[in-house]
Amino acid sequence: MEIDDMRDDEEDRDFNTFRLIDKEIKIVSLISKDGDSYVVKCPHCGHIIGVEGEDSTEVRGSQYQHKRCGGWFQVNYTARFVKELE
Numbered sequence: 001m002e003i004d005d006m007r008d009d010e011e012d013r014d015f016n017t018f019r020l021i022d023k024e025i026k027i028v029s030l031i032s033k034d035g036d037s038y039v040v041k042c043p044h045c046g047h048i049i050g051v052e053g054e055d056s057t058e059v060r061g062s063q064y065q066h067k068r069c070g071g072w073f074q075v076n077y078t079a080r081f082v083k084e085l086e
């Protein structure tokens with residue numbers, strides 16, 4: 001019973017959960033723009049984050065690490081540009 005209780009506590013801490021998967025590189029298939037910067041939705045935690053890149057050809061195919069959750073992702077070469085990310 002004590003072990004189950006501890007596990008429940010850890011699930012509430014997003015940081016711990018994401019540390020377990022931060023080595024996995026996930027693929028992002030949608031990109032958007034916020035002002036002058038390209039933005040994507042982090043596939044690990046769901047936050048919208050800005051990514052470096054002069055244009056969409058530079059963003060596509062690039063790998064980034066989301067500092068906040070530590071998760072790596074790669075923007076798909078065929079990532080679709082959308083006006084707004086959900």
Ligand SMILES: [Zn+2]
Pocket residue numbers: 042043044045046047066068069070071
């Ligand atoms: Zn993230």
